[in-house]
Amino acid sequence: DAGITQSPRHKVTETGTPVTLRCHQTENHRYMYWYRQDPGHGLRLIHYSYGVKDTDKGEVSDGYSVSRSKTEDFLLTLESATSSQTSVYFCAISAGPSTDTQYFGPGTRLTVL
Amino acid sequence: LAKTTQPISMDSYEGQEVNITCSHNNIATNDYITWYQQFPSQGPRFIIQGYKTKVTNEVASLFIPADRKSSTLSLPRVSLSDTAVYYCLVVPVGSGNTGKLIFGQGTTLQVKP
Numbered sequence: 691d692a693g694i695t696q697s698p699r700h701k702v703t704e705t706g707t708p709v710t711l712r713c714h715q716t717e718n719h720r721y722m723y724w725y726r727q728d729p730g731h732g733l734r735l736i737h738y739s740y741g742v743k744d745t746d747k748g749e750v751s752d753g754y755s756v757s758r759s760k761t762e763d764f765l766l767t768l769e770s771a772t773s774s775q776t777s778v779y780f781c782a783i784s785a786g787p788s789t790d791t792q793y794f795g796p797g798t799r800l801t802v803l
Numbered sequence: 804l805a806k807t808t809q810p811i812s813m814d815s816y817e818g819q820e821v822n823i824t825c826s827h828n829n830i831a832t833n834d835y836i837t838w839y840q841q842f843p844s845q846g847p848r849f850i851i852q853g854y855k856t857k858v859t860n861e862v863a864s865l866f867i868p869a870d871r872k873s874s875t876l877s878l879p880r881v882s883l884s885d886t887a888v889y890y891c892l893v894v895p896v897g898s899g900n901t902g903k904l905i906f907g908q909g910t911t912l913q914v915k916p
Contacts, residue, residue: 725906732890733847733906748903780846792904794846 693717694795696781702801709768711798713781715761722764723782723792724748724756726775733780739764771802807891812911821878823910825891828872836867836874839890841909847890851876878912886914 693716703709713722723738725748735748737756745756753775755767768775781795808826815821827836835854839847851858853865853874864877878885890909 730908732908733904735903738903782846791849791852792847794848797844797846 694781694783694793696779696795696798698798699796700799702803703771704803705772706770709771709800709802711766711779711781711800713764713766713783713795715764715783717783717785717793718761719783719785719793720761721784721786721790722758723784724754724764724766725780725782726750726777727780727797728777736766736779771800773802776800776802806905807893807907809889809891809907809910811908812913814913814915815881816915817882818880821881821885821912821914823876823878823889823891823912824873825876826873827891827893830871830893831895833896834871834893835896836865836871837892837894837904838863838865838876839892839906841888841890843887847906850889852894881912881914883914883916885912887912 695714697712721740724736725733726736727733734750736750736754737745737748739745739758742758742761757765779798779800782792784790784792835852837852838850840850841847851860851863851865853867855867858865866875888909888911890906892904
């Protein structure tokens with residue numbers, strides 16, 4: 691399995707609090723992605739990164755920000771969590787964008803009360 | 804990105820061959836067809852990818868007709884452990900591709916004993 695870890699794996703927080711999820715990889719892959727998965731919606735891309743300090747928005751980026759200061763770490767921040775952001779969050783990595791396989795992390799289950 | 808359509812769910816029994824068909828009528832010339840598998844409480848995992856005709860690996864076969872408007876994922880002799888959600892994706896190749904993937908809702912395959 692690709693070396694991808696996510697932390698925390700589970701988190702419960704309250705509405706209005708900031709939350710940061712971390713994705714760490716040991717594969718030295720250039721591309722990193724954050725997805726959320728909700729019942730009835732499959733996986734939806736939030737943000738992605740194509741290099742250190744290079745990021746762009748996905749289809750559901752509102753309410754989320756990301757940062758990538760090192761190749762191995764990609765952080766997802768919810769500045770002020772809302773109940774609609776209760777979801778399972780997956781990080782993924784790939785060596786290149788084209789048809790390269792994306793490898794997914796184990797996921798973080800976030801509950802916003 | 805080309806939209807894909809696949810059945811929401813399928814049932815099968817152990818030992819049977821399972822074929823999941825995906826429709827992608829608007830596929831572009833530079834698009835590849837890719838399938839991912841997701842087990843409960845895990846991130847998706849790449850299964851197979853192809854451009855045309857037939858591709859086979861140790862897990863599955865992928866059949867793509869000449870017009871490429873559909874594809875069929877074939878799982879030989881399924882077991883209970885093949886119970887999962889299967890996603891069909893169309894992935895563009897080329898310098899403009901950022902690696903964004905559209906997963907859709909996938910097909911939930913339930914294998915029964």
